[in-house]
């Protein structure tokens with residue numbers, strides 16, 4: 402998979418803007434699907450999405466119309482020229498999607514977590530020319546995400562991509578699924594040509610955040626957006642809060658800024674290089690400081706070993722954390738960042754002292 406060019410299917414679309422996949426969360430009726438599709442046909446949307454089988458957290462809510470919705474999507478394609486996309490979660494769904502000539506199949510977050518289910522799907526769609534997009538697993542596990550893509554690739558699925566829909570978290574957050582942007586960035590570092598589509602609808606869980614999340618996704622060089630779109634969002638049978646009207650989608654697409662991939666002008670390049678050299682010097686200082694700090698920690702570790710004192714000293718640790726949080730704030734550094742950095746430093750200190758005290 403390493404040197405493969407995954408972009409051929411996307412490049413072949415010859416789009417002058419990011420790929421847009423839009424449509425309702427669920428295919429509710431033939432009329433609903435066609436009404437939305439006709440609204441979308443003259444927008445930036447290339448692909449019409451609609452959930453046919455809906456994986457719901459608890460039974461009792463609308464679980465999708467199932468296979469009877471597939472001919473509706475065929476009509477969408479015939480009447481509007483839009484490509485069609487549905488979620489598949491098992492081999493049965495996969496076979497029906499191929500039978501009804503659905504163009505884009507996506508594997509949902511709740512399926513990506515399950516290697517058995519992914520393998521079953523990969524076997525069912527072996528060697529397909531259809532576009533297959535793999536949503537990130539619900540938990541922030543890059544290997545599980547890559548593993549699902551690899552299973553499909555091994556079975557000859559050529560036209561692959563990823564969807565970043567954010568991650569479940571127990572942490573209180575303004576997002577329905579926290580984006581943890583570093584994870585799709587890691588995916589991009591590993592497979593630079595693999596198209597990544599952002600799903601602001603599932604990240605936000607509401608309409609208001611969709612523009613900002615979409616803009617961040619484009620700023621991070623993501624290749625497209627999948628946005629839940631419904632003509633009467635408040636009346637939607639599922640995910641009503643996060644669906645937007647087609648006219649809002651058009652507005653969002655008009656307002657989003659697509660950045661150049663890199664600096665081009667000589668003058669800005671030399672300015673950039675000078676600044677990057679400054680960063681390099683700072684990074685060296687940071688590493689030196691961290692290593693010097695760890696030397697001191699190790700000396701404290703030796704003293705703890707001599708006196709048989711516990712590694713963790715909560716009172717001291719809390720004192721440090723309070724101090725750096727307060728100081729960090731005055732220096733324009735966010736609380737969450739300082740907390741993360743210092744917790745990581747503290748963990749490394751503990752690891753070093755554990756080695757000393759038990760070594």
Ligand SMILES: C=C(O[C@@H]1C=C(C(=O)O)C=C[C@H]1O)C(=O)O
Nearest residue numbers: 698701712713714717718747750
């Ligand atoms: C360095 C010590 O050991 C641990 C590591 C700390 C740190 O990295 O600053 C603080 C408290 C301890 O939990 C210490 O006891 O001072």
